Each structure stands twice: as structure tokens, then as C-alpha cells.
Amino acid sequence: MLPTTRRALLHRLATVQSGGRLPSVVGAVVRDGRTVWTGARGTLDGGDGGDGGYGGGAAAGAPTADTQYRIGSITKTFVAVLVMRLRDEGLLDLADPLGAHLDVPADIPVEARSLTVAQLLSHSAGLAAEPRGPWWERTPGELRPEPADLFGERPLRHPAGRRHHYSNLGYALLGALVARLRGAPWDAVLRAEVLEPLGMRRTTLRPVEPYARGWAVHPWADAVLPEPLADTGRMAPAGQLWSTVDDLCRFAAFLSAGDTRVLGAESLAEMRAPAVAPEAASWERSYGLGTQLLRSGGRLLAGHSGSMPGFLADLWTAPGERLAGVVLANATSGLPPASAAGLLGIVAEREPSLPEPWRARSAADPELLALTGPWYWGPAAFVLRLCEGRVLELAPVGGAGRASRFRPAAGADGDGDGTWTGLDGYYAGETLRVVRGADGSVSHLDLGTFVFTRRPYDPAAPVPGGVAPEGWRADAE
Incomplete structure (x- = not known):
């Protein structure tokens, strides 16, 4: 990559870290399936020399591409890939009702029992955004041991299939669905079917050193507060995973081009198609099947953002240009929206991708x-x-x-x-x-x-309504 492009990327990352008051931030760019730039700013100890209340010594120093961060809702895209694998194997249909594969409480409305897999993937099921009980992101998951216990008194907020309404609850159910059909915990399935084939050895359900500690930054003072680290149990498929920039670059390359060991390009393209009609005539954001969609800089991007207490994450791909960007930070707030898209845009503007060279294909029938x-x-x-x-x-x-x-x-x-x-x-x-x-x-x-037909309104072809017998007419001189 050109030195001027690398400098512009580092400047953007530094601006994001300084302007957002983020303890640390790390970013990367993928081009043509490989990582071509990484950068980092800040320190992992929050700037106060502490260990964030996690114990085991201070997590000091600058982050690297191998430092784990919690990636929040990017987890949902991983779960969606598992569901699409089940679909491609014929173990489910996206039109299947939830009740065909999971035990759904008998006392919830019949509409909730008939929600489809596709509606859950696209957040169009009308389910409540959050499960019953306290704020799940900061609550130990053992409070909800069974999928049925996720439903509150009013699980449906909108008619199914009518509009996009983001639901963490829906992805907890999809994780349970994967576990039921595979006969193993969803994260074990993810490890065997996605992470290992893609070489993602640093993506885990729980943190493994070296990993960043999560911080809240005071809105009106340069002070930080450690965020708790909760194992969210049944809600983990909605946002539990930890990963690194290195691993997410591998995942971004896969999302852009596909990998026959995991999921083919056609199924990934299906995930990138808007699943519900936009609520405005002209939209900038939409949602596919486990994939967020964004219009940015005249291009349509696909990816996902993520947040958990103490962490923010962003991943966007431009498959048509074979580009992707990743940004991770260890703060509860402060990362500008679509920060990874900004990195991607810098490269696309300064070093646009070259088209694939034309070549003759295989012998034609x-x-x-x-x-x-x-x-x-x-x-x-x-x-x-x-x-x-x-x-x-x-x-x-x-x-x-x-x-x-x-x-x-x-x-x-x-x-x-x-x-x-x-x-x-x-x-x-x-x-x-x-x-x-x-x-x-x-x-x-x-x-x-x-x-x-081979000719306009060919009279020899069975054109519905027939063709006027006098044929085409023109004014005579």
C-alpha cells in the first residue's frame, strides 16, 4: 500500500481514538483476501495503570492485531452463517416456523410460535428487542437456563414480517436452534464448522490473554470506570464472542468471497440482500440475513457493528471491490458509526481495486x-x-x-x-x-x-394476444 494511504489510515484511526476518547483502538484493512494494513492507538490499561478490575495484573501497553476485544453483535453474523449452513444441508428451511425445531412455551401467543427462521435472521419477527429480566449484557447468564425463559409477558412488539425491529432475543433463539439441530453447544459448532476451517484460532466465547479490558469513559471528565465482564449464558449468540483484528480480517475475507468449506458465495450473497422493505423510500441502512447493509461513499457495504459494556466493534466489506475494514475499541461509547467503513473508503478512493483481468472461460456448450x-x-x-x-x-x-x-x-x-x-x-x-x-x-x-422472440413480435411465435396479420406499418411517401 502506498505510504500516503498508510498515513491517511493511521491519521483516521488516531482521530477516532482521540476524538472519541477511547482508551485504545485497533484497525485493519483487507484487500484481495489478505490484510494489507493494521494500526493501533492508545493503551489497554485505560490510561490509569490499572487492570480494569479483572485481576491477574495490568493489561498495559498498546494493543496489537492479536489482542482480543469483545465484538458484541458481530457474533450474530457468525450465528447466521451456522443457520445458513443448516439450510444448505437441507436440515431446515428458512420458512420453517420456530416451533418446528424448538420447544416454544405453550402459553405465549400463537403468532410467536409461528415466527420463521428467516424472520429471526432478519430481525423482522416483531420480537421484543431484549429478553425478560435485567439488562442481560451485565447479568450472569445462569439466570436464564432455558430458551423458554427468554420470553417476557409481551414477546411480540410488531406483526411478524412487517418491519425491521432489532431483536437480541431472536438471536438467542437462533443459537438454541443451532444447538438443537447439531446436538452440541452452538459455540462448539461454531468452532468446528467456521473458526477452525478459516484459521480463526483467537476467536473464543470467553477471553483468552492477551485481551483488552473494558472501560466506561466519564462523559464530562477524563476518567475511566471498569466495566463488568459477564458470561451471558443463553444470550451469548447475540453478542458474547471475543476476537482479534487478525481473526476478523480472515472472517471479512470469507464474507466477501465465500469458502466452500464453510459457506458458498451464493449463500453469502443471499445474506447481503435486504430482507425487509426499507421504511423510507431512500435508505442508507438496511438488514439482510444476519448482515447489516450500509450505503457509504456511493457503495453498498455489508457487515455488522457490535457493542457490549466496555467494548465497540465495527466490520464492513465491499465485496465488489474486494475490500474490507475492521475497527475494535475497549470503551462503552465513543466509536463513531461506520468507522471501519471510513478506513475502507480511504483505500477505495486512493487505491481503487483493479478489475479482474478478462480471460476466456471453459469450453461453452x-x-x-x-x-x-x-x-x-x-x-x-x-x-x-x-x-x-x-x-x-x-x-x-x-x-x-x-x-x-x-x-x-x-x-x-x-x-x-x-x-x-x-x-x-x-x-x-x-x-x-x-x-x-x-x-x-x-x-x-x-x-x-x-x-x-428472435424478431420483434415474431408472428411465428405464440405471442399472447397474437400479432396483427398486416404486420408492421410505416407511412408511405
Whole structure:
């Protein structure tokens, strides 16, 4: 990375630490799947030489990329990856009701028993933001030994599926769901299925030295107060994990590109899609399936922020630019929103990512090649392109209109059944079918009842409503 870029990143991190009055802060940038910059400011002892009330001696000195911080709600993205793995293995459907996999109290409203896995992932279930009882982030988790004990007297705050309402309670239930279907504690499942394959050896449920102590900073004086360290028990899937900048950079690289050992790129892209309609016509923030979405600097970012008493965390990725940023701090408040996005933006502006070089792909199927080129929906011109993996892309000529990509649909035996399924845009989930005549030649494309022909309103194709027999007319001179 250029020296001027490194200086700008360090300046931004120093400004964040000084302006936010943070005892310590550490940040990093990932580009093309690897960490290209790390920086740190401040000291771990809060500036007073103490150990934060944790015992075992003072945690002094500057933080490093191997220093553990509590990452708060970034934990939720890890849990969401576990749930998506269960979905991809066929052990659950995102439309499954909660009661299909967990024992839900019989005395709660029937609406709560029918909340779906997708609604819990996207915070659209309408559940209360917090579980019953005292402030869970500062309360030992043994007070809530069973999932049923998380529900209060009024567990639903909104109709399910109607709006985004952030719920820590919902992710505690998803952690219990993972444990039930895997037959092991959720954190043990996480270790085996995500952390070990990605080489994340310093991400743990409880802190392991060296780790930062958490502090509250007095709002009107340069004084600090140690924050308690509570094991949150059943609520741990909502925000318990500890991690390092090094480990989170590995996780960010995975979230950007996928890893077949953990979760494929298509499932991660599904997690990055807005799951609930924005509440405003123009939105800056939204939520997918366990992933926060942010518009920043003209780009759409995906990641998550996190907070626990004494700690703040921020992780954002720009998969299209193969960039990511991570920031961790040991204070209850003071870290500006989207601080990691700021680091990412500096690199994107000063050293924009180079596009992947074009190269010829694997040998193309001649029958699919014959389908490429111009097609017409009525008089509107479209072009069909063949992409890697037998994926088809249908887009309007000129760029204005409905564009979608389509992947081959699998038949009962796992082979393609001769149709394609829409991946995105207006035709997401719709079926594209190549219709052939009696002689085997291609007649037209059928896309969700829309007929695409090789000529505008081809009279030889079964255009709904027919084509005027006199054909196209023009004024005669």
C-alpha cells in the first residue's frame, strides 16, 4: 500500500481514538483476501495503570492485531452463517416456523410460535428487542437456563414480517436452534464448522490473554470506570464472542468471497440482500440475513457493528471491490458509526481495486452459445449472454429495464432439467424455459409467461394476444 494511504489510515484511526476518547483502538484493512494494513492507538490499561478490575495484573501497553476485544453483535453474523449452513444441508428451511425445531412455551401467543427462521435472521419477527429480566449484557447468564425463559409477558412488539425491529432475543433463539439441530453447544459448532476451517484460532466465547479490558469513559471528565465482564449464558449468540483484528480480517475475507468449506458465495450473497422493505423510500441502512447493509461513499457495504459494556466493534466489506475494514475499541461509547467503513473508503478512493483481468472461460456448450444474442420482448430489445457455470444473463439493450441472471435448475437426479431459475432483479425465482418447435429448433423463450422472440413480435411465435396479420406499418411517401 502506498505510504500516503498508510498515513491517511493511521491519521483516521488516531482521530477516532482521540476524538472519541477511547482508551485504545485497533484497525485493519483487507484487500484481495489478505490484510494489507493494521494500526493501533492508545493503551489497554485505560490510561490509569490499572487492570480494569479483572485481576491477574495490568493489561498495559498498546494493543496489537492479536489482542482480543469483545465484538458484541458481530457474533450474530457468525450465528447466521451456522443457520445458513443448516439450510444448505437441507436440515431446515428458512420458512420453517420456530416451533418446528424448538420447544416454544405453550402459553405465549400463537403468532410467536409461528415466527420463521428467516424472520429471526432478519430481525423482522416483531420480537421484543431484549429478553425478560435485567439488562442481560451485565447479568450472569445462569439466570436464564432455558430458551423458554427468554420470553417476557409481551414477546411480540410488531406483526411478524412487517418491519425491521432489532431483536437480541431472536438471536438467542437462533443459537438454541443451532444447538438443537447439531446436538452440541452452538459455540462448539461454531468452532468446528467456521473458526477452525478459516484459521480463526483467537476467536473464543470467553477471553483468552492477551485481551483488552473494558472501560466506561466519564462523559464530562477524563476518567475511566471498569466495566463488568459477564458470561451471558443463553444470550451469548447475540453478542458474547471475543476476537482479534487478525481473526476478523480472515472472517471479512470469507464474507466477501465465500469458502466452500464453510459457506458458498451464493449463500453469502443471499445474506447481503435486504430482507425487509426499507421504511423510507431512500435508505442508507438496511438488514439482510444476519448482515447489516450500509450505503457509504456511493457503495453498498455489508457487515455488522457490535457493542457490549466496555467494548465497540465495527466490520464492513465491499465485496465488489474486494475490500474490507475492521475497527475494535475497549470503551462503552465513543466509536463513531461506520468507522471501519471510513478506513475502507480511504483505500477505495486512493487505491481503487483493479478489475479482474478478462480471460476466456471453459469450453461453452454449442447449444447454449446458439441462444446468445438479441431477443425481443414485444418491441423491447434484450441481449442474452452466456456466463461461467452455464449461467445466463438477460439484460435490456441500452441498460434501462429489467435485467436478471439465471442459473440452471436442478432436476430430481441432480442434473439440469432444461430450465433456469432467476437469481436477482425482477425475475428472481422465476423460471426461464427454452421452447422448441416440432423440428427441434428454438421457437422462443418463456420467462414467467413473458414470451421473448428472435424478431420483434415474431408472428411465428405464440405471442399472447397474437400479432396483427398486416404486420408492421410505416407511412408511405
